[in-house]
Amino acid sequence: RKEVEQDPGPFNVPEGATVAFNCTYSNSASQSFFWYRQDCRKEPKLLMSVYSSGNEDGRFTAQLNRASQYISLLIRDSKLSDSATYLCVVSRSGNTPLVFGKGTRLSVIA
Amino acid sequence: GAVVSQHPSWVICKSGTSVKIECRSLDFQATTMFWYRQFPKQSLMLMATSNEGSKATYEQGVEKDKFLINHASLTLSTLTVTSAHPEDSSFYICSAKVFQETQYFGPGTRLLVL
Numbered sequence: 346r347k348e349v350e351q352d353p354g355p356f357n358v359p360e361g362a363t364v365a366f367n368c369t370y371s372n373s374a375s376q377s378f379f380w381y382r383q384d385c386r387k388e389p390k391l392l393m394s395v396y397s398s399g400n401e402d403g404r405f406t407a408q409l410n411r412a413s414q415y416i417s418l419l420i421r422d423s424k425l426s427d428s429a430t431y432l433c434v435v436s437r438s439g440n441t442p443l444v445f446g447k448g449t450r451l452s453v454i455a
Numbered sequence: 456g457a458v459v460s461q462h463p464s465w466v467i468c469k470s471g472t473s474v475k476i477e478c479r480s481l482d483f484q485a486t487t488m489f490w491y492r493q494f495p496k497q498s499l500m501l502m503a504t505s506n507e508g509s510k511a512t513y514e515q516g517v518e519k520d521k522f523l524i525n526h527a528s529l530t531l532s533t534l535t536v537t538s539a540h541p542e543d544s545s546f547y548i549c550s551a552k553v554f555q556e557t558q559y560f561g562p563g564t565r566l567l568v569l
Contacts, residue, residue: 349498386546388561388562389499389560432499442504443501443550443558445498445499
């Protein structure tokens with residue numbers, strides 16, 4: 346079993362739609378959780394960290410369920426510029442390497 | 456945010472040659488640098504963790520004699536792919552961090568081995 350698993354995608358949605366991505370992780374010792382965004386042929390960029398209480402940044406809401414080892418990302422009012430691959434990322438601590446999921450590709454269509 | 460550069464951004468080489476990729480933290484001193492590899496439609500896979508002044512720690516399945524990592528200063532780490540073969544063609548990305556702070560990624564290097 347992979348350490349981080351995500352919805353395979355791709356998700357093709359119209360502008361303005363709400364879309365949700367799910368992710369599960371297998372290592373219960375994981376302490377830090379993130380969503381990264383990766384555009385085609387580019388490096389990943391941090392979208393947001395994920396906290397146990399859930400957190401929101403504009404149109405993006407991330408949630409964490411430690412008991413279920415489940416992380417989610419909700420994007421509201423999708424924009425064309427949101428089209429990218431979204432990577433679920435976990436690590437055991439600040440000093441350990443990041444473990445990346447395979448990513449879920451999102452295409453927002455006009 | 457912090458800036459990490461990589462050079463070259465892309466390289467095409469013949470099978471059997473060695474390729475060196477540089478990773479620099481431009482505006483901070485990185486205590487740790489990481490090297491990742493990403494094949495098409497796959498996730499980033501960690502290859503090795505590099506701390507300045509010490510030997511790199513390689514992930515299982517990554518040949519340390521084939522992927523030579525040198526981290527001579529707090530702002531520079533290099534990855535040398537020795538005797539590259541077509542199966543080494545990939546997107547190589549480095550990242551840098553200071554202690555437990557956020558990792559910052561370089562723009563990546565595309566390697567194509569013919």
